[in-house]
Amino acid sequence: MFDENKITVFDGAMGTMIQKQGLRGSKIPELYNITEPQVIQQIHRKYIDAGCDIVTTNTFGANRYKLLDSTYTVNDVIGAAVKNAKKVSKDRKVALDIGPVGMLMEPSGPMSFEQAYELFMEQVLAGAENKVDLIIIETLSDIYEAKAAVLAAKENSHLPVICTMTLGHDGRTFTGTDILTMVNVLEGLGVDALGLNCSLGPDEMYAHVKKVLEYSSVPVIVQPNAGLPKIINGQTVYGLTAEYFVKRVCDMVDIGVRIVGGCCGTDESFIKKLSERVKDKIPKKIFPKEFTMISSYCRTVLVGDKVTLIGERINPTGKPKLKKALEEKNYTYILGEAVKQNEEGAEILDVNAGLPGIEEKTVLPHIIRQIQKVCDIPLQIDSSDYETMENAARVYNGKAVINSVNGKAESMEKVFPIAKKYGCCVIGLTLDENGIPKTAEKRVEIAQKIVSTAQEYGIPKKNILIDCLVLTASAEQENIIQTLKALRDVKYKLNVKTVLGVSNVSYGLPSRELLNKTFFVMAMSYGLDCAIVNTGNVEMMGVYDAFNVLSAKDLGSGKYIKKYAQQKAELPADKQENQFGLEYVLSKGLKGSIRESTLAELNKRTPMQIIDEIISPLLQTVGKKYENAELFLPQLMQTAEAVKAAFEVLKDHMKANGQMLKKGKILLATVRGDIHDIGKNIVKVVLENHGYEVIDLGKDVSEHDILKAAIENKVRLIGLSALMTTTVSSMESTIKYIKDNSDEFVFIVGGAVLNEEYATMIGADYYAKDALQAAEIVNSIFRE
């Protein structure tokens, strides 16, 4: 696509030029392609005369969403735009320009991944039909939207694709994507060039571009603004001269940038100088980079620095609680497991939903979306079903790991195209049609076959992680060392990253933990890169932390000291050896000791006694102190979290004995249009502390959904929250809608702008000024 021996020059700004031509006032400048074709052609001509190699069509916002109020279709606008460019382009190439849709993506905004994909697809199809030479997707700030656009381009055309994103001074996009993540995801998706444009001038962009070049194995493009923008009386102005702009862009060419152009504020004079100045420059050679990187949308794990921990717990095999959660679609529990593992120090999470009776191909993608709503940890897609794998890889926001492929021909034929298309890393198991080889040599052979076959699919070695497979010591004792030898050879001879699921080793033997942690240390010494482990296991984490000290990965032992020095200090000296009273543990919020202390208490009292004699009095004391301003919200919540953890233990215990804790149900929601839900969640945790079952519908919930959930769950009591004056009206209409349907519901409302009087006015039955008052009201209602 691009001449390797010269620097490729794009044109400059379109919007700036349109304004200079005296056209103003249109909200959709793309319509000028139809209404003022001469003007647009004139702009293209100016850039061509200035010496650019590629002209960009005037189609930045030519998508169905932005054209909604116009009488033209995407096809009309793009058809006219390409015609305008081609009419004057001579031998220059024409690039279809695609900008962001202009709508926020889920979960913050209303646009789903599929909607974004469809909008982009229409643009791509129109561009391809009109025979553009390439596609440039530009000025994106959401990497998820970029993924939708690149996929749309590649699945609906055979055209080369360039993608640029726009960064702030801090080297991140609005949505938090950093440079490493951007390069990793876009390169994975197979773009022909990637880079930066807009927002910044060349001065501010330089350091960011340098970093892009360090990691990118594909050509890098820059299109800076003519300096930083200023708005004066509605006019946006840019400060840099063409001379200075070109000098600084040339500095970027000198460190390796291959494609240049201009964004906002640049005109033909910038491009003329630029093309003259880069004409004789010889592009720097691009070397493929060997970093194995796994990303979410804003966090990238660089594998190889030290052992990377992959959390294993979102996998129903052998986990009845998770199994039940999956069957009941209780995603809160699954989310909790994700968050917990992240807190424990997992760096990647394995996610598996393989369970008979569960439609894995829809459930796994759904779980991935739910986790990515709240947690930015990179994920590992764990499935043996190829359709599930593809669906999950498609909706995942970032560059995932697929778990797994193996040496069987069929497996490689199915998995590699998925890994290639979505740019995933993939775990390769060293087994094939003949099973798992006994010897290290044979396993390394399979590893070699996997790596070379991947390369035939265009998947670089850096995207493969090899799992040499752990067998159980009880059945195949001799075999353990073969796994380790194979691991060592894969790592040092094949130069491929390695991964192991550590805890298999101990099946069938007593004191499994002892074997697991010993094997874990052995594997790390042999050069393991990633370990799939239970990060909640204190012993495993302990040897991991210790290993990082002794292998000089935890420099200065800082992390180790922080973690282990604190553990002792949490407990007062006289209590360290003894069992703690549950009351003490709860009031201090000592999360680590709650389980143990609750279980100990269960030896002395029944669950109901614990609730009545310990928990309820404690909640009362804490509540009183809160009201007297002796303690404040963070401490209130600390106790609440502790009590919640104790309740979990009690519920498990009761369930094991065939009992149930049933005190009543309440439904909570933040009303339609309102996106602030921290207040509602404070109420939720306090109500749970009082033993109530809370059905939480989340935020921005329609009246229809609230009514439906209330009926389905047989709940009479509904708690609504709204924070702003503009959303109290949603609250009012919600209450009216539901009361019009049925008079059996009771409403409690709360929120910053409400008071007793206002609450009555909008039809609520009760108003609670804070969470504690809400609990009192709920108590009194259920007492009746």
Add this chain to the structure above:
Amino acid sequence: MMERYENVLRYLGYTSIEKSGAFIEQVMALFDELVKDSVPRNIYGIYDLELKDKRVVLGKGTVVFNSGHLAGHLAGYRECAVIAVTLGLPVDKKISYYQSADMSRAVIYNACANVYVEEVLSYAADQVRKDAKAGYNTFPFSPGYGDLGLEVQKEIIELLQTEKSIGLYVNERCLLIPEKSITAIMGLK
């Protein structure tokens, strides 16, 4: 640093200052984390100002706010700036995250974000004053104060093109997204 800490406590409803070292440490660690998570952005425009009774006319009619309180606030000023700042979406996501992980940290982090977005606003306000070479400025007056309704958020977002410039959107109920964002109008002379 102490000022930050005290501001966070004020948001959390403290009536006295909690002096325990561990708590200060926890709050400040969460504040540091918040600063790292944030992608603070600001944008502003400077406009000629005309006050006609209860009408505030900017840029010779580019935009008009009907608010007696705002007009009173800007009385005596001939120029004004419209400012928008945001901490970005990663902060919203982290607040959601902490609500799953630990409500105690969630409420502290949330309060830190409220303090920080105001810091970002006052930093932007200083920038504006320097940029406009103004000697004086009023404090930034935001939609929701007095009789300036939240409805004007839509006009401000449109005026400054914040969707494209700083990633700031407004929903149908006039709430800003990302959540930790502020818009304001500030007199200059």
